[in-house]
Amino acid sequence: VQLVESGGGLVQPGKSLRLSCAASGFKLDDWPIAWFRQVPGKAREGLSCIQSIDGTTFYADSVKGRFTIVSDNAKNTVYLQMDNLKPEDTAVYYCGAPKFKRLVCSPPYIDSYYWGYWGQGTQVTVSS
Numbered sequence: 001v002q003l004v005e006s007g008g009g010l011v012q013p014g015k016s017l018r019l020s021c022a023a024s025g026f027k028l029d030d031w032p033i034a035w036f037r038q039v040p041g042k043a044r045e046g047l048s049c050i051q052s053i054d055g056t057t058f059y060a061d062s063v064k065g066r067f068t069i070v071s072d073n074a075k076n077t078v079y080l081q082m083d084n085l086k087p088e089d090t091a092v093y094y095c096g097a098p099k100f101k102r103l104v105c106s107p108p109y110i111d112s113y114y115w116g117y118w119g120q121g122t123q124v125t126v127s128s
Contacts, residue, residue: 008122
């Protein structure tokens with residue numbers, strides 16, 4: 001299982017970014033994928049999750065209405081479209097696959113404890 005994030009960068013408040021999570025070694029049809037973020041000194045925060053097999057998605061309150069998660073199974077890639085970015089969105093963003101592929105995309109499972117496979121992370125900085 002390998003996950004590779006890309007798409008981070010420096011952006012002004014109110015602008016958009018799209019992050020990509022390219023998966024290899026497994027099929028997205030079988031596994032949920034989630035996006036997390038982390039700032040220094042704080043726990044990794046679960047933001048969004050998608051189960052391609054039935055289209056189930058989850059969004060944390062902090063990003064609901066601003067972020068959209070999409071899965072392209074043909075490319076085995078999950079995207080996180082981030083709109084109306086705020087300075088408090090500044091963090092390293094990670095995509096993750098769970099320790100068990102039957103994990104559902106809903107609380108309490110959107111917690112890093114349940115997710116055993118991670119990408120290297122991509123930095124998002126929102127600043128004017």
